[in-house]
Amino acid sequence: MERKRLHSTALDPDEYQAAKKKLKKAVIEHYRGLEMLQNYRILNITGFRKALKKFEKVTKIPLQHAYMNERVETSSFASDKKLRSMIDEMEALFASHFTHGDNKRAKAHLRTGGVTKTHHYSTFRSGLLLGIGIPALISGVVFSFQAETRSTIPGWDGLLFVYSVLLIPVVFSLLNWTHERDWIIGNTSKFPACFLQRYVMPFGFHLLVSELPQSLPTSGH
Incomplete structure (x- = not known):
């Protein structure tokens, strides 16, 4: 037994x-x-x-x-x-x-080591955010070209300038990320960096220096 x-x-x-x-x-x-x-x-x-x-x-x-x-x-x-x-x-x-x-x-x-990582959640989250953001962006662009929208919003020129200035760091970060990604994967293309240095940054600083005093509302004396 x-x-x-x-x-x-x-x-x-x-x-x-x-x-x-x-x-x-x-x-x-x-x-x-x-x-x-x-x-x-x-x-x-x-x-x-x-x-x-x-x-x-x-x-x-x-x-x-x-x-x-x-x-x-x-x-x-x-x-x-x-x-x-x-x-x-x-x-x-x-x-x-x-x-x-x-x-x-x-x-x-x-x-x-027997560990496999999946990106299903991050892919779903990115797709969901893009699906929400792209229609909102298109709707905003369409409404911004309508005369009724510009007439009903006070200080339209100043707001447009502020949003354009806020867009410059976003574009800069995007192009800088593209340049670093190309450098990591071995792509020798210098287009993003050259585009940043020659066009985006000078244009942004030009707007910031020359257009800001004209766009801000002035107080009467």
């Missing part, structure tokens, strides 16, 4: 799933540790190259290739054969036990 009870406990599905989950988490942590070690190895080699390049630039002595071949590349940390074999072995084990032999899925799961 005792043997049967132990046998049934060993085959408990809940305990098996819990143990499998713990093993999966341990494998992912071990794999990430191997990747960190690989990145640390690459960082050290890159540091040697940059230091030797700086040394060559200052002393005018061509030393980089000779030193790298004789001292750095012959050291134990320069070779990644053992580390690469351990990473490949972990990927193969994870694929065979957790992804039904799918190596591509196993690599993606190991490198992301």
